[in-house]
C-alpha cells in the first residue's frame with residue numbers, strides 16, 4: 001500500500017526556539033532531502049514523523065500518511081520505516097531472523113515466512129546468508145540487510161537518517177543507488193537526511209532545511 | 218500510549234513494597250517498646266551490660282566501615298588500570314556471593330586458637346602442642362568481628378565503586394592532575410575522590426548501618442559477655458517470657474537511635490573531610506612519596522581480604538571431609554565422606570527449602586525490577602533521588618529495628634512459619650540488590666534498537682521480549698544470581714518470620730556454630746556458599762552457550 005506523505009504545517013519547538021517547520025507533500029517514489037548544520041533539527045523532524053520525539057519538544061501540525069492521520073499514533077502502528085547511520089542489526093539474531101522479525105504477523109506459516117526472507121536475501125545479492133551471524137558481515141552487506149529488513153515490514157514511507165555516512169566512498173555510491181532504486185520501485189515517499197550534496201543530487205528531489213527553506217546545491 | 222496499563226504502576230508498587238514493610242515493622246517495634254509504661258525500657262536500663270553493648274556496636278560498626286572504605290579507596294587509587302586490578306574484578310563476584318555466616322565461620326576456623334593459622338605456626342614457631350588458651354574468637358573488643366565485617370564489606374564497596382567509576386572520568390582527571398605534578402594518590406584524592414564519594418555515599422551508609430547491627434556475624438565472631446546490642450536483642454527475643462520481648466523491643470529502638478546518631482556523626486565527618494580536602498588541594502598536595510607505600514599497602518590489604526575469605530572457605534571444605542585431625546597437624550590424617558553422607562538427607566531438604574525460598578524471592582524481585590525499568594523506558598520517566606533512598610531504605614534501617622515488628626504482624630495474620638512469608642520478607646532485601654545490579658546495564662542499552670524494532674511494526678511488548686531481554690540476558694542473569702546470593706545469606710528475616718520453623722542453610726549454620734561439630738558446620742557453610750556460586754556460574758555459562766555463534770554478543774561488546 002503506497003500513498004503520499006503529507007506534513008501539514010508540522011512545527012516543532014524546544015523552549016522558545018523553533019527547530020522544525022515543514023509544510024509539504026511527498027509523492028510516492030519521491031525523496032525529500034533535508035540538509036542543515038549539525039544540531040539544526042534534522043533528526044528531530046524524522047523523530048516527529050516516526051513518533052519517537054523526546055518529551056522536551058512541543059509539536060503542532062499533522063502528519064498524514066497514505067490518507068491516515070498518524071500524528072498521535074504510537075510508533076509501531078505508523079508503518080514508517082527507518083534506516084539509521086549504523087545498520088542497527090540485532091546482534092543476538094541471525095541474518096535470517098533479523099529479516100523474519102520484520103515480517104508482519106499476517107504472514108502465517110514457517111514456510112511462507114522463510115520464503116519471503118530468502119527472496120529478500122536474493123534481491124540483495126545475499127543468497128544463502130540466512131544462518132550467518134550479522135557481526136561477520138561486511139559493512140556493505142550489513143547495510144543491504146538493514147534495508148531489506150525495513151522493506152519486509154511493508155512500510156508506507158521511509159525515513160533515512162544519514163544512512164550512507166559511515167560507508168567509504170566506493171561502497172557509498174553503490175549502496176545509495178541500491179536504496180534509491182528500491183524506493184522508486186516500491187513507490188515509497190521518503191525523507192533523506194544528509195550532509196553530503198552528492199546524496200541530495202542522487203536523490204533527485206527537493207532539498208530543504210529543517211525550517212523548510214529551499215537549499216541550493 | 219496504548220499500553221498504559223499496569224506497567225505504569227510498577228515503580229509505585231515496588232517502592233510501596235519496600236516502604237510499607239519497613240514502616241509497619243518499625244511501628245510494630247515501637248509500640249511494644251513504649252507500652253506498659255515503657256516497662257521494656259526500664260528493664261533495658263537495668264541491664265548492666267547496656268553501655269558496653271552499645272559501645273561495642275558503635276566501635277565495631279564504625280571501625281569496620283572506616284577500614285572497609287579506606288581499603289577500597291586505597292585499592293582503587295593505587296591499582297586502577299593495572300593488571301592486578303583486572304584480576305580483582307574477576308574475583309569480586311564470587312567473593313561477594315559468600316554469605317556473611319559462611320564468611321564468619323570460615324574466618325573463625327582460620328583464626329581460632331585451634332584454627333589453621335595456629336596450626337601452621339605450631340609447634341615450630343609457637344611451641345604449642347595444645348591449642349593455646351587465648352580468647353581470639355569472640356574477643357571482648359570485637360576485633361575478630363570487625364575483621365570479619367571488613368572481609369565482607371570490602372568486596373561490596375569495591376563493586377559499588379566499580380559501578381560509580383565510569384561517571385567519575387578517572388583516567389582523564391588523574392592524568393591532568395599528575396601532569397600538574399601531583400603523585401598518583403594525591404591526584405586521585407584531589408581530582409577523583411569528591412565525585413566518586415558522592416556516588417558511594419548511600420552504599421557507605423548501608424555498610425555503616427549493617428556493620429553496627431549485624432547479627433549472625435556477631436553471634437559467630439563477636440564478644441559474648443556482653444554481646445553487641447543487636448545480638449543481645451535477638452537473644453531477648455528468643456526469651457520465652459514476655460518481659461524478654463518488651464526488653465528486646467526497647468533494645469531495638471535504642472539500636473535504631475544509635476545507628477541514626479552514628480550516621481549523623483558520619484555525615485559531619487564527611488563535611489570536615491571535604492574541608493580538609495580543599496585545604497590540601499589549595500596547598501598543592503603532591504605527596505609522591507605516598508605512592509609506593511600506598512601501592513604496597515593496597516596489594517597487602519587486597520590479598521589479605523581475599524585470602525581471609527578464600528582460606529577460610531577452604532578450611533570449611535577440609536573440615537567437612539576430615540577424618541582424624543589432631544592439633545598441630547596442618548592437614549587431617551585421613552579424609553572421609555562420612556560427615557557428608559550422614560548429613561546428606563538433612564542437607565538436601567534444608568538446601569532444597571533454601572533454594573525454593575531464594576528462587577521465589579528472586580523471581581518476584583526480578584519481575585518487579587524489570588517492570589520498573591521497562592516503565593521508566595516506555596514512559597520516559599526520569600528516576601528521582603527520592604526513589605534511590607527508598608531503594609536503600611531496607612539496607613539503612615537496621616534489621617533488628619523493623620523485623621521484630623514485622624514478626625508480630627506475621628504472627629497475628631497467621632503467616633508466620635510459612636516459607637512463602639519468609640520469601641516475602643527476603644524480597645525486601647533481595648529487590649534493592651537486584652535493582653542496583655541490573656539498572657546500569659539496562660539503562661545503558663542502545664535506544665536505537667528499540668526505535669528500530671518499533672519502526673518494523675513490533676509492539677513495545679515484543680521489543681521487550683524479543684530484543685531487549687535477550688540482548689541483556691547476561692546482566693539479567695547476573696542480577697538474578699545476586700538476588701539468589703542475598704536470599705541464601707539472610708539470617709534474621711528467616712529466623713524471625715519463619716518463627717524458627719523454617720530452616721535454611723544459613724539458620725542451620727549459625728545454629729550449629731555455637732556447638733563444636735566443625736565437620737558438620739563445614740558441610741552447611743560450604744553448601745551455603747556453593748548455591749550462590751552455582752548461580753553466578755550459570756549466569757556466565759548460559760549466555761555464553763546461547764550466543765556462542767554471535768560475535769556481537771561477546772562480553773567485551
Ligand SMILES: Nc1ncnc2c1ncn2[C@@H]1O[C@H](COP(=O)(O)OP(=O)(O)OP(=O)(O)O)[C@@H](O)[C@H]1O
Pocket residue numbers: 014019036037038039040041042043044045054056
Ligand atoms: N532528547 C533530546 N532532548 C532535548 N533536546 C534534544 C534532544 N535531542 C536533540 N535535542 C536538541 O534538539 C536540537 C536538534 O537536534 P537534532 O538531533 O535534530 O539535530 P541534527 O540536525 O540531527 O544534528 P546532526 O547533524 O548532528 O545529527 C539540538 O539543539 C539538540 O541539542
Ligand SMILES: [Mg+2]
Pocket residue numbers: 042043044161
Ligand atoms: Mg541527526
